[in-house]
Amino acid sequence: MKIEDWFQTLRSKAETIEEKWSDASEQERLQFADQLFYLRQVSDTVVDLWLQFEERLSNAIRKIKQMEGQLPAEDNHTQVAVANEASNKNTLKKEPGSAMQKSGNESVSPSKDTNPYEPMFRRGEGFYHLRMFQDAKKCFEELIQLSPDWESGRLYYAYSLLFCEEQEHAFREFRLLSRSASSPTVVSSSFNAMGCILAEEKHWLEAVQAFKSSLEVKSEQEEARYNLALCYLKDGDAQEAMDEIEKYLQKDEDDWEAQMLWLRAAQLLQTMDESTELSPPASLQLPTRDLDNDTLQEMASLYESVGNYHRAQICYHFLTERLPREGWTWHGLAWNTWLIAGTKRALTLLKKAISLAPLHDDFTFSYGWMLLFDGKVDEAMGTFRHMLEKDKDNRLGQSGMISAYEKIGELQAAKRLAKEFTEDQEPYVRSLGYFHLGRLAVVEENWRIAEQYFQRTLPHANQFREVPIYMQLCASKLGERVSITELLQP
Template sequence: MKIEDWFHTLRNKAQTIEEKWQGASEQERLQLAEQLFQLRQVSDTVVDLWLQFEEKLSNAIRSIKEMEGQLPAEEKKTDQSKVNTESPKAVETNQYEPIFRRGEGFYHLRMFQDAKKCFAELVQKSPDWESGRLYYAYSLLLCEEQELAFREFRLLGRTASSPTIVAISFNAIGCILAEEEQWLEAAQAFKTSLEIKPEQEEAKYNLALCYLRDGDAQEALDELEPYLEKNEHDWEAQMLWLRAAKLLHRMDQTVEWSPPKGLQLPTRDLDSDTLQEMASLYETVGNYHRAQICYHFLTERSPKDGWTWHGLAWNTWLIAGTKRALTLVKKAISLAPENDDFLFSYGWMLLFDGRVEEAIKAFRIMLEKNRDNRLGQSGMISAYEKLGDTQEAKRLAKYFLEDAEPYVRSLGYFHLGRIAVVEENWRLAEQYFQRALPFAEQLWEIPIYLQLCASKLGQAEMQTELVQP
């Protein structure tokens, strides 16, 4: 039997025990528990044997490389201190190599608590073994002992003789600082890492992420573009580029940028998360046809996920209107009937197709489940506007102004501004839109309405000046 088949059999046994446990009797559970205990003994034996094998294999490879003179230059330099008999620490380092190999084995098996114990012993007995201390720092980090890990990485960053270990340590320091949302300090750590080792791709990605999280979209793009030239299919970097481009567009709609090669057109080869981010960017810049293509690929890949059909429906509606979109949004609702966003979109499409009564039914279904549902109330406000009942629309909108959430209050001012536009009360409309302006990123029509108000008010002032004696 192949070793792969043997492990497959063991996995199947563990899965079978898990599946049988829920419906098993007390006696059957005792038998299943005994089987689990036996599997645990097998696992422990395999780990021990693998560690012994790994240690012997590593020693054999190292010895043969030394005999053949094939040890890489940097590795020779490091190992020279391990085997140099003129140095007392050299003998000490070589003496503790079995501890290092055992800890390394535990680490690669993701048994980080065991790895931490081995490397803690190693750094105590051989504190100058830099790669051992690096493993110790990472083991601490992966055991969620961040403060101790941070201290070890800082020590390596200041004292290590290997540029590679110094660069890796500063990259790790940056990751810890980024976890605490100290973006400026994290970015500086990543920059230091890259100054020491410019080719370290991980630090380049991390630096771009810091820039983006700190709101520096252009800086993020500048770091990501050369990174993606070398790592064209890195879907995480692709997503990061798309988010940075979307943020930059929101900050400055006149800015021009060219997508990296792998993101110039949506394709089926792209990762699902990347396609979703790409669709979001295309929606932001108004390229609904390409967003529609992204969602089409996503529905093929995830046909049972309602959000993929909703995205396809929404962009189809923006391109081709209600008739073609309704079937798609109904599909989304059937897959996730509890999702109010989908039902709201259905009502919204009906509303703008002039089917006001049908739209009201959809919004009322939402309000029957939750009378304070802001989406349902927003739909009803727009429906009352369509019916010409601006008083009822105002009454509903003013409820939003009492909400504790700033965004909901801004949404209320936005609704009241739109109602004032319908009534051609331009000055009042402008005042309402100004109050909603802090959330213009979410309510993207606000700048357009403000321009309309300014234009109407300017025309009125000009007419007033013309009739003055």
């Protein structure tokens, strides 16, 4: 039997026990418990055997390289090749990743031909790569007591502390390394880790300085550059974030996390100043099938925010190819198709989205909205009423009815519904109510009242893109002057 098949058998046993447990009798549960205990013993044995194998394999490779002259005879076991823990678009890159793979010729380790503590190092390293951080911490803690100058061992110890959520202790170890280590890579990685700890506590200025120090020691520490950009963005410095992430993308243009960070910075800049002209990096200038799903979704959102519906449509087209059973991909494609080509082509796509997610109110609301703006008011109102029959307090359905009442001139009915929004506990819903009342006041040409309603939506003005335009209209009708930039200022 192949080892993959053997592990699959073990996984299947665990899954079967989990599935059958709730309906099992007391006797069956006792048998399942015995089986789980046996599987735990197997797991522990496998881990121990793997660690022994890893230690033997590492020793063999090192000695052969020494015999072939590829490594200095004294010692090169300080190479640290740790996996990057960052796995999503909002995560700091804590570990040194590829930069540390080159640390072997830099890090300081005991300079004996045969190091008596190497088995301990390899065991701790094995635990670390298996993400058994508590065991790794104990192993490296013992190691640095016996060999305190072993920099990569102390670095592993600091990271083990970090992933055991002992941030304060980890920070002290990283700070010690940043001040005393002779290896530029170890120093740079320590500053990067310190920056991550500070950023997670929202100490943005201190975190920025730590990431900058990491780059000053070793400019090719790309993880620190990414983290610096993310830190700037979290602190609202969109331009600085964009400048740093563009440098990062020059080295790794296909990093999807970095691509999304650039897109977020671009969105923030657009929110701050709609006149900002952005030139995306080469890898983001046109959506392609090579991009991953998260980046395509982020790009679509950015393109929609700046009114580039054709490119947003392309993104959603690629997403529907990859995720044909996800209703949101069809909804995005339908919405942008509607903005480009109108209702006829969009409704078919939207029906697909609704069929995949019939309980998704957003999709049903979009269907009614398209009908409403295509002049099919009765059908639109039927759609909104259907939503309200299932939930009379459904704000989407009520919002659709307000617009429908406005279309047919029943302004008092529209106002009654809109005023209910202004009593809601949710701030956004209250702003939506004032937005509706402002538009209704515009229809009645009550410019001062409209202006007052729109003023009350400003805390959420970025979600009501028409508000600045309405405000300018009111100011014009009242003989006043106001710029969109002034309206967007807090």
